[in-house]
Amino acid sequence: MQPTPVVIGSDMLVSEANELLTERNLHGLPVVDGGKLRGLITRANCLRAAHFVARTQSPDEFEYFHNRLKVSDLMVRNPATVNATDTMESVLAKGQSLGVGQFPVMDGDIVVGMISANEVFALAAHFLGAWERRSGVTLAAQQLVPGLFARIVEAVESAGGHLRAIYPIGSSDPDADGHRPERRVVVRFHADRVPDVIAALEGAGFSIVESVDAGNGAHQQHSQVQPHHVTQGAH
Incomplete structure (x- = not known):
């Protein structure tokens, strides 16, 4: 997993979260408010929103996306998670059954990492x-x-x-x-x-x-x- 993950608050603008995802080459960001996991925003979420704005070519939509649309409006609420003690096989199986490409990794109520399907497949390929x-x-x-x-x-x-x-x-x-x-x-x-x-x-x-x-x-x-x-x- 990716330890000590970058976490963001739900009040962050989607445009800012998208920049962070791109700069850090991340697939998803856990959304944490008050020390609790509230959601997950993914690069795919941000790209879909950006593509929608680009297709409409509307100045109002463009302004809303960049200056008003918040992470709370777009994030996956109550996302599926895995535990730090779970096996890689169980993580992969859970991802396949839910159609999910990344999970916040939890230790109790604390987000301690992020793991993606790419990392699991890379480890399997190594084995x-x-x-x-x-x-x-x-x-x-x-x-x-x-x-x-x-x-x-x-x-x-x-x-x-x-x-x-x-x-x-x-x-x-x-x-x-x-x-x-x-x-x-x-x-x-x-x-x-x-x-x-x-x-x-x-x-x-x-x-x-x-x-x-x-x-x-x-x-x-x-x-x-x-x-x-x-x-x-x-x-």
């Missing part, structure tokens, strides 16, 4: 090695049973690979009967011979959906066959 020259594979969807990750590590290292990350993707929420869904698993590693790692994983019973070979820049889609389900106790 997945998107900014590094890592090879990797995506395993077909399967139940995350005990011993699964150990089997993956064993297969990768048996083929001379050096594991860097294992990351399940997809929802982990159980259904109405309490059953958790199958999830694909992204595996990132360094290896001199990626085909050897793929062969070792397939030999261990895993189905490969796609692979990336950082050594030659190759990205390959694999035929999706029914995955082998690793049984419990395989540590």
Whole structure:
């Protein structure tokens, strides 16, 4: 998150808030009155208002926007928030379910930060090695049973690979009967011979959906066959 965020009062002019958003390259500003979060004004809110004024080409609208329109007239009241102790996964899920791109981060009643979808996605990309020259594979969807990750590590290292990350993707929420869904698993590693790692994983019973070979820049889609389900106790 962005700690010690810039906060503004509801009496600030929208034109001033827009300048602050632009100068600081921010996506949103928490609106705080009397130490309490009252709203959130976003760059998108300000841009829509400015575009409306530009389209009307009315001197009166222009004067109102720049000299009279206040943040309280435009802000999102009682915005959705997240807690400083929430996980990044829960923040991303909340953003997706609500269609919200940024949240004030709260510690009790105090705004302690701002977090945007861009920051969450950037962190996820970092975990997945998107900014590094890592090879990797995506395993077909399967139940995350005990011993699964150990089997993956064993297969990768048996083929001379050096594991860097294992990351399940997809929802982990159980259904109405309490059953958790199958999830694909992204595996990132360094290896001199990626085909050897793929062969070792397939030999261990895993189905490969796609692979990336950082050594030659190759990205390959694999035929999706029914995955082998690793049984419990395989540590």
